[in-house]
Amino acid sequence: MDCAKTTPVSIQQLKKVCSTCSLRELCLPMGLSPEEIEQLDHLVYTRKRVKRGESLYRAGDPFTSLNAVRTGFFKSTVVLEDGRDQVTGFHMPGEIMGLDGIGTDRHTVSTIALEDSEVCIIPYSRLEELSHKVRSLQSQFHKMMSREIVRDQGVMMLLGTMRAEERLAAFLLNLSQRFGARGYSPTEFNLRMTREEIGSYLGLKLETISRTFSKFQEQGLITVRQKHVRIEDLKGLRRLLGREC
Amino acid sequence: MDCAKTTPVSIQQLKKVCSTCSLRELCLPMGLSPEEIEQLDHLVYTRKRVKRGESLYRAGDPFTSLNAVRTGFFKSTVVLEDGRDQVTGFHMPGEIMGLDGIGTDRHTVSTIALEDSEVCIIPYSRLEELSHKVRSLQSQFHKMMSREIVRDQGVMMLLGTMRAEERLAAFLLNLSQRFGARGYSPTEFNLRMTREEIGSYLGLKLETISRTFSKFQEQGLITVRQKHVRIEDLKGLRRLLGREC
């Protein structure tokens, strides 16, 4: 039954992956019935390990499958012709990566593991097939893509109208909410990314991130020590977002 | 046959809307066979007129249908709690609006006509039904959503890493490309939006837009007079994007 578990290969074949997965309420199977999830099991049965610093795929690679984060943490980056690049997202367990590739059959971003990670491979042609059969899966998949669009609009808003403090507060609150939804502490967590990566995502320089962290700490909003963050005053952080001069 | 044309109502019932539409190669039917497009005709048969300044839908409205721009020009805006808002996109004929509403059954942006316009209403539940039957429609619809995600990432890049001149050059080149794809001149067109709306979209103030337009004109890159723009040096504008100090 679980013969694969003992072989230390990077791609494993497992049974009943989605049905028994603790992330199923956050991931692709969200809102599906147990019978429907079982259908997904026939589709999503391959996992892949990605070591810290390794890429899952790179911009320009042919697109063949979506990837769900099983464990670990990823970042996605776009690169401009002149070499400038920007982090466009961070991905944690249960989140789907690779939606950008559907439109052109090629990935437009590079996705890199920020710690040793594991992803579930979702072959895209088979997902289309199955969602053609299972209405609720189709519907769920559409919602997922739509939410990605809304998320991106939120980031556009952040980059277009917010000041540095507001951006970082929004970022911390977003992480807090996502960790909380996954059963981790929403007020105490380790950042997996560097100050530079946070800055790139927020359209700021790493020095500004560092200074703003220090300022938040002075104000008693958070405690930071290296990558470890504890949110001391959630309401205070939220207040920063609701207009203040 | 065309009895509806004589009644001056804002919602018209027409036959064969998609099959005979000149925009079909740019719009939802892109890549579908004539027979498949005919199936769409049963779905998309209602048009709606929206006068300049009127909203098609507002953030918070229940989501029931997507809308394809038939004629005219629209903008979408997000509003923050504190009242600050930002333009997240401009929409021209053949483009689909409302994808943001699928995820939550409510619109997250407000979409407003920038000139007297007409849209084709695409009832969403019926689109899901039909794309469940017609594989190529399903596939096409997924690509459309994915491209929207990629487009948004492009704007994030613009807002996160580009300077004012680069942003405006990218904006003009984008408009140029889209007008060109619709059979209009890619080098001479009328802006439908104000300097303030351009600024909001690009994360800049209206004065900066105005100054940068003037600078482009001095450099011989464009000629602007009010809303009328003529691109004099397409390559020069492109060069602005490929790094320059």
Place this chain on the structure above:
DNA sequence: GGTGCCGATTGATGTGGATCAAAACGTCCT
């Protein structure tokens, strides 16, 4: 054909975050 108003232009000044620089701190590797 005026008149009023909104949008656009242009100038003067201010400032938030970038840039440059240096030191402190961690961590990984041998």
Place this chain on the structure above:
DNA sequence: AGGACGTTTTGATCCACATCAATCGGCACC
């Protein structure tokens, strides 16, 4: 344990764009 390198912090200075302000111009409406 020691050394090297990458990350973070903090300070000093600079600059691109914001802000404030005044004028101009076009268009719609009496």
